Amino acid sequence: MxxxxxxxxxxxxxxxxxxxxxxxxxxxxxxxxxxxxxxxxxxxxxxxxxxxxxxxxxSKMDLVVAVVTEELDLLEGGIVRRPPTADTPEGRALDVLLRATRGLMREPELADALVRSLIMAEVKIELDVRITDLVWRVATGHLVATGSTDTDEATADVDEIDRGGVEYVLAGALTSVWIFELVEVLKGRRDVDEVERRLYVAAERLLASF
The missing domain is CATH 1.10.10 (Arc Repressor Mutant, subunit A)
Structure with a gap:
């Protein structure tokens, strides 16, 4: 093999x-x-x-995951260089997800590849965790904004993540809402403005205890 x-x-x-x-x-x-x-x-x-x-x-799925991972790297790099400035955890988390949505909508076919890879059983956990990690880090203030392009520096705090904690579970729930809303956009049943409103409500409710 x-x-x-x-x-x-x-x-x-x-x-x-x-x-x-x-x-x-x-x-x-x-x-x-x-x-x-x-x-x-x-x-x-x-x-x-x-x-x-x-x-x-x-396999082709390995290649799809590599493409999607590169898109996530670009997203995270942009957020590390220019972190969200909102005063609240929900505001910062919303900033991350809206940047991801707008970036993906510029290349809807790549967005489709992302969604497909997220819902494939063999890769869902890895990519879900990657996105949830980023949302959690930004929302809780654990993002390292070094201004460096060094990946190790930019992600040095990943070991601090408590993936069994309540806050992480709530960040994961918000990520799941975002994935569903992205699917709705790709199907033409939502526009980005409506997704923004819905994500705002979800973030406000889910992250209120942060």
Missing amino acids: AVQATIGTMTRSQTQRRRRIVQTAAALAVRGGVEAMQMRSVAERAGVALGTLYRYFP
Whole structure:
């Protein structure tokens, strides 16, 4: 069975090749959604052999997750550089989710890829946790706003997260509401303004005890 290449053990050229593959897949997703991210098409456009692609990403879902993870990295990096300034936990959490919504709506096909990956059983927990961690950190004031691009510095406080605590559970509930609202936007049943109003109410109620 093919083994996915581990980022931490890659050479510089391997890291660059992996990034090129992910960027190529993202570009295809922007134009045609997850369906357009066919492994053979990605390999051809990225200029790598199909076998090489499978060494980095054993399945299409692994590739989808990599694309979505890069989008989350960009979101988190932007929030670390320019943290929410609201005075309340619910205001800061709402800022995070609205930035994510607006960013995704600029590329609705990528938003569709995110939602699909979130609801897939084999990857849901990892990505849900990633988003909930960010909401919790911002809402509770645990975000490290160093201004540095060093990932270790920017996420140095992750070990402080109590994922069994009441506040974390409530942040997770708010994240679940956001995912549902994002689905409604993608289906054309909500606009972003309505989602903002609904998320505000949910954040106000769920995070009132923070």
